[in-house]
Amino acid sequence: MLHILPGMLLPFLLQLLFSIHIQASPIKRQATSYDVIVVGSGPAGIIIASRLSENPARSVLLIEGGGPSYWVTGGRERPQWLSGTSLSRVDVPGLYSTIYSNPSTALLCQNKIRAYGACTIGGNSAINAGLFFEPPASDFDKYFPTGWKHSDVSPAISRLYQKQPSTDRPSMDGLYYQQSGYNVAKQWLVGNANYTELNINANSRRKTKVFGHPVYDYQNGQRSGPVITYLQTALTRPNFRLQSGTWVQRVVRTGDTATGVLVNINGATSTIPLKPNGRVILSAGALKSPELLMKSGIGDPAVLTTLSSANQLGGLPSSQWINNTAIGAGLFDNPNTFIEMSAPTIQAYNYVYETPPAADRDLYLTKKSGHYSFAGGSCSFWDTVTHTDGTVTGVQGGLGNAGYQAYTDATTVTMNIYGTSGLKSSGRVVLGSGPDFLPGPSGDVYYSHPQDALDIATFIRRLFDALPGTGLTPLNLDPRSTVSQIVSYITSWTPYTRGQVNHWSSSCRIGSCVDRNTTVVGMRNLHVVDASIVAPLSVNPQMGVMIAAEKGWELISGLMG
Numbered sequence: 001m002l003h004i005l006p007g008m009l010l011p012f013l014l015q016l017l018f019s020i021h022i023q024a025s026p027i028k029r030q031a032t033s034y035d036v037i038v039v040g041s042g043p044a045g046i047i048i049a050s051r052l053s054e055n056p057a058r059s060v061l062l063i064e065g066g067g068p069s070y071w072v073t074g075g076r077e078r079p080q081w082l083s084g085t086s087l088s089r090v091d092v093p094g095l096y097s098t099i100y101s102n103p104s105t106a107l108l109c110q111n112k113i114r115a116y117g118a119c120t121i122g123g124n125s126a127i128n129a130g131l132f133f134e135p136p137a138s139d140f141d142k143y144f145p146t147g148w149k150h151s152d153v154s155p156a157i158s159r160l161y162q163k164q165p166s167t168d169r170p171s172m173d174g175l176y177y178q179q180s181g182y183n184v185a186k187q188w189l190v191g192n193a194n195y196t197e198l199n200i201n202a203n204s205r206r207k208t209k210v211f212g213h214p215v216y217d218y219q220n221g222q223r224s225g226p227v228i229t230y231l232q233t234a235l236t237r238p239n240f241r242l243q244s245g246t247w248v249q250r251v252v253r254t255g256d257t258a259t260g261v262l263v264n265i266n267g268a269t270s271t272i273p274l275k276p277n278g279r280v281i282l283s284a285g286a287l288k289s290p291e292l293l294m295k296s297g298i299g300d301p302a303v304l305t306t307l308s309s310a311n312q313l314g315g316l317p318s319s320q321w322i323n324n325t326a327i328g329a330g331l332f333d334n335p336n337t338f339i340e341m342s343a344p345t346i347q348a349y350n351y352v353y354e355t356p357p358a359a360d361r362d363l364y365l366t367k368k369s370g371h372y373s374f375a376g377g378s379c380s381f382w383d384t385v386t387h388t389d390g391t392v393t394g395v396q397g398g399l400g401n402a403g404y405q406a407y408t409d410a411t412t413v414t415m416n417i418y419g420t421s422g423l424k425s426s427g428r429v430v431l432g433s434g435p436d437f438l439p440g441p442s443g444d445v446y447y448s449h450p451q452d453a454l455d456i457a458t459f460i461r462r463l464f465d466a467l468p469g470t471g472l473t474p475l476n477l478d479p480r481s482t483v484s485q486i487v488s489y490i491t492s493w494t495p496y497t498r499g500q501v502n503h504w505s506s507s508c509r510i511g512s513c514v515d516r517n518t519t520v521v522g523m524r525n526l527h528v529v530d531a532s533i534v535a536p537l538s539v540n541p542q543m544g545v546m547i548a549a550e551k552g553w554e555l556i557s558g559l560m561g
Contacts, residue, residue, distance in 0.1 A: 042123025
């Protein structure tokens with residue numbers, strides 16, 4: 001029973017009347033309806049929207065909350081030295097790392113998620129390094145359900161390679177740059193630790209003791225990705241529309257049927273309707289897509305109760321909720337450790353936003369070559385840790401182009417160490433407090449299972465064992481450290497440890513959050529196709545997300561007929 005003090009009666013009645021008025025106010029319904037509404041123009045959203053629009057009988061709307069990024073999308077943010085070109089900061093691979101030193105309010109999510117990420121056309125593919133590693137077949141065969149095994153996704157992989165260029169030699173003059181780190185790492189890993197040097201994607205099945213040049217989804221010395229490939233093709237079709245500056249608040253549904261999406265455009269709220277037998281596809285990323293499900297009345301009932309109390313569910317009665325605690329569960333990110341490595345033969349290179357060295361600037365502008373033709377980083381390498389029960393954990397490393405924090409002299413570069421597939425730790429997407437209830441990661445994403453730290457420490461110890469004779473010296477971690485000491489170090493909070501890589505994935509897993517056709521459990525025509533449905537992979541997830549989008553297109557297109 002609600003108890004109200006006498007002096008509060010009038011304010012209470014006024015508040016009650018006001019809230020009834022707000023809830024009863026009609027929401028404008030836009031005139032145009034669509035066969036397909038895709039929410040989010042990251043790599044997955046672009047790919048699946050583009051593929052679905054190949055059928056000229058389908059009207060496809062791709063919605064993006066943010067704005068332009070690449071020059072071709074209208075992006076115009078750039079340093080002065082790019083004036084007179086058709087390049088924004090996004091187009092130039094070498095400006096990748098400057099997003100941290102010269103942040104962009106036009107590209108980054110501003111008060112939309114409680115984590116680091118891009119809210120712009122292209123999503124994170126517009127701000128990341130562009131690494132493009134094919135997951136090994138074993139990832140699909142071990143960690144994905146029936147219907148998503150490697151043999152099932154092979155056609156999707158082939159289509160992706162046909163549409164999306166990639167290269168491990170990004171400079172247009174055909175030369176490799178920043179090779180001092182590569183050369184010393186080759187002596188260390190191939191010469192001392194018995195790694196095999198190889199073309200990484202040509203040998204994608206091999207992820208134990210392998211080493212090579214990074215692969216990027218670049219083209220003609222510039223950042224590429226689905227914005228440059230899939231999206232430009234889709235924009236030529238009259239049945240396809242990209243609408244940016246439009247923030248989706250929730251899916252509008254009647255029972256198990258989505259009927260449209262509620263959007264906010266410059267502060268005005270309206271509904272974009274779905275045609276009968278149409279489909280809504282959430283491709284907003286591993287944090288935003290679960291949030292949108294929750295705000296659509298699909299999720300943990302405790303969360304839905306909180307959202308309903310704050311009028312976040314549009315008045316949807318609890319009888320219409322789809323209670324599923326798997327929404328947002330299993331959230332994964334690679335636990336990251338920086339180890340600063342120094343050697344007399346290393347030549348560090350620092351990328352700058354406004355005033356790059358004149359020779360490097362001119363080489364890029366005239367020939368799309370040199371340091372600014374790639375994101376930096378000289379090599380990538382992988383290994384595995386096998387447990388007594390036969391299970392395997394993947395581990396990954398790479399050398400960057402410069403040092404970090406207290407170690408930034410001319411002969412120091414940063415080694416990144418990741419744990420990848422087979423890790424046992426995960427968290428979940430949690431909503432912050434009102435009024436916005438923004439999504440973010442729970443505190444148990446990293447090292448909540450002790451096996452993970454032990455596996456990563458074992459990897460580091462193996463690397464240190466192969467150091468003698470290379471001239472390499474770790475600066476922030478004693479190379480004599482035991483596995484136990486390394487575990488203690490990497491799980492402690494320092495500028496070099498417990499770093500967020502922001503490779504968010506796995507928060508809407510196939511089989512519990514969505515079915516094998518990517519349909520949200522309990523819904524008829526609502527799907528999730530993005531990193532949320534991708535299991536933790538042995539490689540950086542970008543290519544895996546694109547593969548999932550190609551596979552998702554097959555499945556949804558089949559359902560639509």
